[in-house]
Amino acid sequence: MTEPTDIRCTAGVLAQLVDLAAAARNPGAEPLENELQRFSRLVQDSPTTAWVMPLDAVAALLDDLAEETRTDAFAARPRIFRSRLAHAAGNEPVDAFLRSLAEILRAPWFAACPDIRELPLAPWEARARFSLLDSFASLTAAGESPQEVVAMDHPDCHGRIAALAGELQRVLYMFPGAGALDAAFARVMPAVTHARLRLLLDAVHAHFAEHH
Structure with missing residues (x-):
């Protein structure tokens, strides 16, 4: 032990x-x-x-x-x-x-650290920063709808779903264009794409507006 x-x-x-x-x-x-x-x-x-x-x-x-x-x-x-x-x-x-x-x-x-554009994400850093993002994007990539995966934690959405909203907003802000975001995550988190993140963020906003 x-x-x-x-x-x-x-x-x-x-x-x-x-x-x-x-x-x-x-x-x-x-x-x-x-x-x-x-x-x-x-x-x-x-x-x-x-x-x-x-x-x-x-x-x-x-x-x-x-x-x-x-x-x-x-x-x-x-x-x-x-x-x-x-x-x-x-x-x-x-x-x-x-x-x-x-x-x-x-x-x-x-x-004085280089930003992610100068020094791209490594797999371990991506996991440390965006583990929720990867988990939820992987579920949608496997066929689950964004609405279904966002609703999984209801009514305890103040935990993972609120944190997911923060990760989504942060990544979309860091990489405002679809091409830049997809390229940044293609090697480290293939399920994370600009299109999936936009759908997930829309689902989070809709869920909070309707239920909270």
């Missing part, structure tokens, strides 16, 4: 960063700097996330883990986490690698 102290190594921000860094070592993968900039963009685009876990706090967690790698406590961390971290570090000592990540996150230039 996983100990409670291992949660930060199996879920959450440290586990996500280690996974991104490890994946960047794979042949043909994008540079780690690109993935870190996507991570920074994701954190800063959400006022709630930026308040709960600012980049300086993430850097402090990395420094703390770097210190721990030199102690017996690190050996008790999940083996798969330690293996992923070693892969991410490559030929660099693990503690030095973690400190280098922390330095990047603290660097003043790092806060």
